[in-house]
Amino acid sequence: MTATAVRPEWGAVPDQVRAYIESRLGAAVAEAQTCGGGFTPGLAARLLLADGNRVFVKGIPDEHPMASVYREEARITAALPESAPGPRVFWTETSGQEAGWSLLCLEDLPDGNPDLSPGSSDVRAVVDTLLLLRESLTPSPIPEAPQMADVHGSYLCGWAELAESVPADLDPWARRNLEHLAGIEKGWLDAARGSTLTHGDLRPDNMVMSGGKAVVIDWSYLSQAADWCDAASLVPHLILAGHDPASAEQVLAPLLGLVPDPDVVTAFAAAFGGFWERSSRNPAPPNVPHLRGYQARAAEAARRWIAHRTGWV
Ligand SMILES: Nc1ncnc2c1ncn2[C@@H]1O[C@H](COP(=O)(O)OP(=O)(O)O)[C@@H](O)[C@H]1O
Ligand SMILES: [Mg+2]
Known part of the structure; x- marks a missing residue:
């Protein structure tokens, strides 16, 4: 890494x-x-x-x-x-x-961050880990954990904020579809309520391989949510690692299949995509020089995911 x-x-x-x-x-x-x-x-x-x-x-x-x-x-x-x-x-x-x-x-976990690129054996290990997370963390071992929708819902509205003052460098696809994106980005909140302890920041750098298994580290944000939320949040990271959106969804099908309504997944993708798109334009926090560049790349992956799901051109 x-x-x-x-x-x-x-x-x-x-x-x-x-x-x-x-x-x-x-x-x-x-x-x-x-x-x-x-x-x-x-x-x-x-x-x-x-x-x-x-x-x-x-x-x-x-x-x-x-x-x-x-x-x-x-x-x-x-x-x-x-x-x-x-x-x-x-x-x-x-x-x-x-x-x-x-x-x-x-x-100490010895084998480094998982490689999520297509064909890597770590991908299967990560899916097994997600299934195990769901099983072992439902109901949440910290029952008082707040709902993810309540913790994050209020600020995951990046598209609406961007629509108020459209940046000159906004990607043309996002510009064309900005009103639609702002219209759907809160459509996941009700369906995300649930009793699974969630990690909330699942990325390859928050997992480490050990003996062929993927161990999830960096549990920094306390929340509980529906049992598919962590899995859905990994889709853009699979895309960043080289999957196309269809293959990323295919990899996570055992968990994304739990979502009651496909529009909920699309709204979830829009919420995180808008957050990254908006946040990538903020000044870098002190001593954190690489965060905004990562958010810009994640926003692009999310745009591809949303375009795949909606067919918006
Ligand atoms: N238990 C561990 N054993 C070995 N390496 C680890 C372990 N925990 C974290 N790491 C490595 O350290 C990196 C940063 O750890 P992390 O807890 O994610 O820090 P941060 O809060 O700064 O994101 C991880 O990406 C991973 O490579
Ligand atoms: Mg980390």
Whole structure:
């Protein structure tokens, strides 16, 4: 996976934080490999310890604006049932009292982000993982998780916002169909209500292969939803990896077949496509230089998906 995040190297982490991590690990760090995937600017490193063990550690200073996201990830990941295809949690530090950093120590998963390109054996493994997520996370192990429709519904209206002030560089297909897109982008919200704990940010860089299985990592956003939502959100990522929209849908047919009404999937595609289209035009957040380019590519994949489903020209 190409580097996307700008992260501190292990050696750049303050001495007292490294000492705290090593005290929790019970061994000194012999080698550290910074992980490039993802977009947050925190520490994410695979560590080889002096005792021969390996772990993965993620962390960020408590005063950083994203620290609450890291703390939420620690809470959700620790609550995943053993049957779910998530990483084993060794320990977390979220009190903010010891190290002054929020930390998450996970089992080290050795085989890198899955390759979602057509013909890759990882694709089958990812579909198996999605089926297992659905089974193991329904009903949600965190019953008080808010509904995805309530958490995201209010801001997934990118096409309506773009229609109010149409950017000069808007893709011609999107420009021609802007009113239609704005008209459907909220049509998924009622059908998305459900009791499956959802990841909400499923992408190849939020999965890691281990022993032929795809493990889902980076559980940063607490929500529950209908059991097809995470699968539907992966369609644009299959397209980005080289599938055409029909083959991406075919790959995910065992899960997309659960959606009661095809228009709901089209509306879901429009909601995320509009979000990416709109967000890609925002200024980059501090220390996150690659996010907007990724959103522009994701928006293009979503446009292709919507065009395939609607036949709009
Ligand atoms: N348990 C793990 N074992 C090995 N590598 C991991 C593990 N967790 C994450 N990674 C690697 O680190 C990258 C960033 O991790 P992630 O939790 O997604 O960070 P971010 O919150 O910045 O997106 C992942 O894309 C993956 O390559
Ligand atoms: Mg990530």
